[in-house]
Amino acid sequence: MKKITYYPGCTLHSTAYEYGDSTEAVLKYLGIEWQEIPDWNCCGAASAKSLNHKLSILLPARNIKNASTLNNDIYVPCAGCYNNMMKAKRALENAEERQNIEKSLGKFESIPEVYPLMRLFTDKAILEKLSQSKLKTDVKVASYYGCAFVRPEEVLQNENPEIPQSIDNILNAVGLETVEWPLKSFCCGGDLSLADSSVVSVLVEKIINYAKEAGANAIVTACPLCQANLEMRQKEPFPIFYFTEILGIAMGIDNEKWWKKHLVDPRDLVSKIKGGK
Amino acid sequence: MKISEINKHTGQDILLCYQCQKCTATCPVSNFMDIKPDVVVRMSINGKLDNLMRSRTIWVCTGCETCGSRCPNLISVGKINEFMRQLAYENKISPAVKPALDIHLAFLNSIKRFGIVHEASMLAEFKLRTKDFLSDLKLGLKMFLKGKIPIKPHTIKGINEIKRIFEEK
Ligand code: SF4
Numbered sequence: 182m183k184k185i186t187y188y189p190g191c192t193l194h195s196t197a198y199e200y201g202d203s204t205e206a207v208l209k210y211l212g213i214e215w216q217e218i219p220d221w222n223c224c225g226a227a228s229a230k231s232l233n234h235k236l237s238i239l240l241p242a243r244n245i246k247n248a249s250t251l252n253n254d255i256y257v258p259c260a261g262c263y264n265n266m267m268k269a270k271r272a273l274e275n276a277e278e279r280q281n282i283e284k285s286l287g288k289f290e291s292i293p294e295v296y297p298l299m300r301l302f303t304d305k306a307i308l309e310k311l312s313q314s315k316l317k318t319d320v321k322v323a324s325y326y327g328c329a330f331v332r333p334e335e336v337l338q339n340e341n342p343e344i345p346q347s348i349d350n351i352l353n354a355v356g357l358e359t360v361e362w363p364l365k366s367f368c369c370g371g372d373l374s375l376a377d378s379s380v381v382s383v384l385v386e387k388i389i390n391y392a393k394e395a396g397a398n399a400i401v402t403a404c405p406l407c408q409a410n411l412e413m414r415q416k417e418p419f420p421i422f423y424f425t426e427i428l429g430i431a432m433g434i435d436n437e438k439w440w441k442k443h444l445v446d447p448r449d450l451v452s453k454i455k456g457g458k
Numbered sequence: 459m460k461i462s463e464i465n466k467h468t469g470q471d472i473l474l475c476y477q478c479q480k481c482t483a484t485c486p487v488s489n490f491m492d493i494k495p496d497v498v499v500r501m502s503i504n505g506k507l508d509n510l511m512r513s514r515t516i517w518v519c520t521g522c523e524t525c526g527s528r529c530p531n532l533i534s535v536g537k538i539n540e541f542m543r544q545l546a547y548e549n550k551i552s553p554a555v556k557p558a559l560d561i562h563l564a565f566l567n568s569i570k571r572f573g574i575v576h577e578a579s580m581l582a583e584f585k586l587r588t589k590d591f592l593s594d595l596k597l598g599l600k601m602f603l604k605g606k607i608p609i610k611p612h613t614i615k616g617i618n619e620i621k622r623i624f625e626e627k
């Protein structure tokens with residue numbers, strides 16, 4: 182059985198409850214065992230790096246240190262958390278910076294690998310397992326990655342920031358068609374959502390219009406900040422899903438609780454994805 | 459500040475910039491900036507840091523790194539903006555977009571108190587700082603009614619370590 186270390190971050194138990202719950206349901210279904218990082222803290226999100234560099238490294242570094250006791254790779258569902266944790270990991274890979282971090286946090290025994298949650302599902306064996314649950318629907322969706330899963334490329338070395346594919350591959354495996362469109366990694370302005378919503382509304386409108394024009398009936402994302410922002414700042418109701426919710430539908434383990442948490446009710450489309458008319 | 463210092467802090471060579479303006483063309487929020495990304499680089503080279511620290515640009519930049527991944531010379535304007543924002547805060551320069559600083563301060567205070575973010579008290583502090591109680595009120599209420607904003611805060615066990623990290627920074 183595969184075992185992973187899991188860093189839910191602040192949102193998966195609160196504003197992105199449906200992402201957290203659907204992730205856990207899907208992991209259970211696939212027989213993947215997960216353990217949360219012991220006594221984890223907030224990674225500092227956009228705020229620590231905005232005001233103080235050292236703080237922005239030490240906060241996620243403490244999580245890496247606590248995770249290292251579990252001896253498994255860390256998987257991170259939130260793009261912002263993943264990005265911050267990778268920056269701390271790169272700092273730890275530099276001898277001089279590591280010394281400074283250890284001055285504050287004590288010695289690190291080992292440094293685990295850090296991956297975005299999607300990476301778990303693009304593993305060949307798991308993709309094969311996923312493809313045993315096939316949706317039969319003509320609903321099409323636009324996969325949306327946002328910025329922090331893919332950039333800066335030299336730090337993350339994750340996937341091509343211009344044409345990321347992981348979410349597409351996962352959704353296609355369960356039989357959901359994804360459209361080709363150019364704004365997969367265009368910024369939604371999530372970090373500015375509360376500070377200046379006028380800027381953010383323009384970005385969100387652009388993203389949703391492009392997705393619609395490309396023929397999508399919904400957007401599917403992996404980032405709780407993007408998801409909340411795309412739901413909060415849109416004009417006409419356009420459903421925004423987490424990819425784990427789609428996997429849940431395909432596996433037949435989706436939960437009414439998830440749909441009730443959405444600010445934009447996706448239930449009409451959920452029944453279409455299930456094959457209803 | 460010397461150019462070499464900016465280079466060291468941002469991990470790049472800003473002198474390579476040949477002002478092609480690709481960063482500005484590709485930046486999702488350049489329309490909302492008072493100093494456009496290509497000019498940010500030029501002003502950093504010319505030592506006009508005070509103008510940058512007082513600009514709207516550094517608070518509107520989302521750090522999306524699109525500029526950095528598309529610049530032919532591997533320059534990220536986002537990294538310069540981030541550094542200028544940190545400097546502006548350190549030097550107590552009043553921010554051109556005050557709510558942006560307010561939200562960061564409310565957010566960090568929440569981490570310092572609980573080790574993780576407690577949305578309800580964080581948003582309350584943000585509202586007190588901005589003194590704007592009406593905008594997004596409906597939205598906040600909707601989130602609350604959907605049970606997305608827990609009432610009770612949770613404090614992590616290692617909160618003293620977090621407090622120490624904040625003091626050391
Ligand atoms: S894209 Fe690069 S080289 Fe061109 S103006 Fe911007 S920073 Fe300078």
Ligand code: SF4
Nearest residue numbers: 485519522523525536
């Ligand atoms: S990082 Fe900032 S300057 Fe660069 S493209 Fe994004 S918003 Fe624009």
